[in-house]
Amino acid sequence: MKATWLGMAAAAALFVSGHASAAADEAAMTALSQKSACMSCHGLDKKIVGPAYKDVAAKYKGDKGAAAKLAAKVKAGGKGVWGEIPMPPNAAVKDEDIKALVNWILTRKY
Numbered sequence: 001m002k003a004t005w006l007g008m009a010a011a012a013a014l015f016v017s018g019h020a021s022a023a024a025d026e027a028a029m030t031a032l033s034q035k036s037a038c039m040s041c042h043g044l045d046k047k048i049v050g051p052a053y054k055d056v057a058a059k060y061k062g063d064k065g066a067a068a069k070l071a072a073k074v075k076a077g078g079k080g081v082w083g084e085i086p087m088p089p090n091a092a093v094k095d096e097d098i099k100a101l102v103n104w105i106l107t108r109k110y
């Protein structure tokens, strides 16, 4: 129940992002990222096992195909872009959640 609510809150925040405050988006997306277990390996500003979200945003700045490419990578897992430590597949995370997370990651300030 709680997990569903968080997912809906995040989706709602995305849909109304033109009206909702940036802080509300940030809170909802951080919650979705925690719920999806991304935060055990990724920090907003610092590398943990995987790269910091802000470093990912910097790397793909101006790359129009990045969102689709990264969503596929998060789903299937992979290695070799940031080092030899692989990201395991995140098969349990819903496709729309992965898309929302990747879009949010790509808009981070760096």
Ligand code: HEC
Pocket: 036, 037, 038, 039, 040, 041, 042, 049, 050, 051, 056, 070, 073, 074, 078, 079, 080, 081, 082, 083, 084, 085, 086, 087, 088, 090, 093, 098, 101, 102, 105
């Ligand atoms: C067990 C640790 C782990 C978890 C859990 C994890 N990641 Fe990763 N992630 C990594 C590692 C390690 C890399 C670097 C892979 C590479 O070098 O290609 C990475 C890379 C990435 C990248 C950049 C990929 C690229 O090719 O540049 C994105 C975006 C990303 N992760 C998002 C996520 C999201 C969103 C989640 C949650 C749904 C998540 N990760 C969960 C470890 C993890």
